[in-house]
Amino acid sequence: MASSWTALYLAYSIVWLGVFGYLTYLLLRQKRIARDIKSLKEEVARHGKSGS
């Protein structure tokens, strides 16, 4: 019975880790993309100024 409970909690851990791990990945990825977009936009703006 003890191993059954262990298996149960192992399976639940897989679910929680999978879901929240992926959510964390999404949030971190979105932050990084937002940062990259911001810096690229600044670069484009700088190039625009120096070009004009």
Place this chain on the structure above:
Amino acid sequence: MNTRRLGLILTAISAVLILVTTYLAIFFAPLPATSVKSAGQILSTIEGSEISVSGFVTNLNITLRAIVDIPNIIILSLADFSDYQRYVQAADAGDTSGTWWTVRPIDVRILSGGLTIDRDPDITSEIHNGSNMSVLGKVVHESIGPNSAIVGYSLDVPRSRDVTIGAPGAFSVMTAPVAQKIFYFHMPSAWVSYVAFFITLVASILYLRSRDFKYDRLAMSSAELGVLFATIAIATGPVWAKQEWGVYWRWDDTKLVTTFIMWLVYIGYLSLRAAMADPGLKARVSAVYGILGFVTMPMSLLSARIAPLLRSSHPEVIASKSGSLSPEAGMTIGVAVIAFTILFAAMLIKRVEIAQDEEELEELKRIVGGEE
């Protein structure tokens, strides 16, 4: 309401519902009764699995005093579950006369335990009605399908004496009823992956018709989430299978293999996208792949339902004639399915949003690269 706020609200709702599901699964949903079929029950007859059973000698054929050697192999007699249901109904009605069991043998090699018998100093022993038997064994040969219940033992003994141990329905063969609670997360994960791959199909068709990249983003995002939830389902299933079947995986089980193929196909879909740089080509090829790859979804979904044709031991509980869920278990799985569906919707909104940002980033990179 903007999509970001909607996504946050849906995530919060689904998180609460998943917590509720966890509580219901552990404390509210009852353990499956061992004499009634439920997810995970009576499937421990698979070759290679270990089985633990016990009972009493209730009938000795030919003679009431048999002299036997302790057998190394016992043959367990099993009965189809459909017969068992009829038997339960007849027992409730008070008339159990007639034949109820379609008896088929499986061979079990004894690992430990056996008959409690009177032994002489020499090799002979005596068994009689009331002798106890408790065996931990390993199934070495299976000649029955799934959904069967052990109704008694026949000992394969020398001198052709036939000994029946136990009575119909007297044995508990569900080796891990607690592990059955994995079902409340395993099944909704699988359900969401099917929904996700269906959305990928629809969005792929819409992309090919309209060439609008918003459908490509939706198809890709949904496929990625489908792979996530299919991975959860594929990872949690073997945890239960090890407890109930004694093995993590069966390559001869149609449900398991078709689900694995579906998972690989959508891994391929994501890999293909990652390997292509041209956005137009990537979207077109992915859409065709997303349509063709969908054929694996109904293969996986339906394989357990047509198990008699395609050999699967995977439990098929919902929407089947023999499936039986208690109201508490039904409520728990209902909440779980709603929770996972809302969670999927929230994640899909977020993933599409990020895909849009990724496209903007790629566009900016092209502009900067062009200027340099």
